Amino acid sequence: NLSELIDRFVADFKAQGPPKPNTDEGGAVLPSCADLFVYYKKCMVQCSQLSTGEPMIALTTIFQKYLREYAWKILSGNLPKTSSSSGGLTISSLLKEKEGSEVARFTLEELCLICSILSTAEYCLATTQQLEEKLKEKVDVSLTERINLTGEMDTFSTVISSSIQLLVQDLDAACDPALIAMSKMPWQNVEHVGDQSPYVTSVILHIKQNVPIIRDNLASTRKYFTQFCIKFANSFIPKFITHLFKCKPISMVGAEQLLLDTHSLKMVLLDLPSIGSQVVRKAPASYTKIVVKGMTRAEMILKVVMAPHEPLVVFVDNYIKLLTDCNTETFQKILDMKGLKRSEQSSMLELLRQRLPAPPSGTESSSTLSLMAPTPEQESSRIRKLEKLIKKRL
Structure with missing residues (x-):
């Protein structure tokens, strides 16, 4: 029965472990979800041959129960937990350019597992929608209104959102020590503009470590990779500006160095969706707009300071x-x-x-x-x- 099938999926996952990185398994849909829907199809066909009335409604209720169980036990239940530690990087080590010693909070295996769970949840979401349509086709017309799997689709959507949020939090947290280091630097003592500062190199390093793994493992679901990029930009840029305001006091030369650093970060963020890729794709316009708007604001703040x-x-x-x-x-x-x-x-x-001008009543084209x-x-x-x-x- 279905209860035993879900238990078998849980046992199989524990025995086989998460999908292996750097293989076809990495980021792939978990095979158990295909098994579940094949079993559902057999049950639906057999039931519809016997009755298209109330028994089909009862079967739908059972389907709903085990779709939720699959989402909780196989997907949400296997998402790695975030660590509370902020990584082993100290400000002093950053300023001495030892940023390469810090490792990302999630391992490569855990990043691949999150991507796999995300891909599986997307497959389940699409297939649950198809299942609802098939059940409505099979059941008596008078009962179609009672077939509704929206709640189950929402559950899979929540798994997708949670997965993206974990990927964003991981990269965000890896960049935190660099931003703290930026805010602690003695900017009033900077005497000349040099290459990009060590904290910028550290942020770029983490982006280059994480983003290609996530992109490769979400290759089958580009829209959710784009969502990851957008959510990261929406999280990182305001945080960067918050730390920028903590850089005080700043000398003229210190502000020039920060402006150079900000420009370097802006260029890297614009390139983030295809960073480290052999195939350079144009970043989605929705993503580029967020980066340009946010990082240009950071540049303007520094220009006013100067x-x-x-x-x-x-x-x-x-x-x-x-x-x-x-x-x-x-x-x-x-x-x-x-x-x-x-x-x-x-x-x-x-x-x-x-x-201060009165709030504009029309467009803000001139301000832009x-x-x-x-x-x-x-x-x-x-x-x-x-x-x-x-x-x-x-």
Whole structure:
């Protein structure tokens, strides 16, 4: 019976272990789900030959019960648990460029298992939808309304979301020590702009370690790989900006170095979907838009930090032009980054409140334009010099 079949699947999974990485098994749909639906089909055909009335409704209820059991016992129950440790990387080791010593929180096997469970949940979701359609075809027309497997489809959708979230959390957590190291660096003491900082190298290393594994193991389900990329960008970029605000006080040269670092991270994030791949595909537009918007905001914050705060009116107007989401809270954080005392900030904040434009009633095309392409007047010669340096390095 079905209860024994589910128990056998659980026992088989324990005996055989998770799918093997670097083989055809890696990230593949678990074979047990195909066995389950083949068994369901036989039951449905036999039952419909005997009756297309109430017994079919009873069979549907049994199907629902064991679809949920499969989702819980075979899929959710086998997702690896996240570790509470934050990895063995210390800030000092990062600053001494020893970032290569840290390992990702999930092993290669665990990453492959999460991808396998995700692929299996996607297969179950699609096949459950087909099962519902077949049951409605077989049952008496008067009973079709009582066939509804939406709850079971939602359960498989939840497994997919949980799997993506685990993959995002793992990469996110691997990057955390690098962002903490960035916020602890003495930016006011930076004397010259060099290559990208060690914390950037560390973030890039983790992306290069994790993303190709996830992409290869989700090759059969590109849309969920895209979802992973989008969710990671939506998690990492705001966190990066939060840590950027903690870099205080910053010297002019320190801000230039941070701008170079931010640009390097932006380029890597734009390349993230195809990083380490032989086949370079254009990143999905939905993903690129998130990265460009978020990382351009980080660049604009640094450009405001680099601008001289006198004359005051010019500085405030420059802030309003460069940041489309300009508000007093962000402005105060920028003033803190510049190392200005609170007594100096009060008059600047008051001027900002006076000069903030009224909320636009129509489109924000002009604001977007100023965000994407600041005019030369908004840039100091030092910023222009730095941008030439960035282009040269690229």
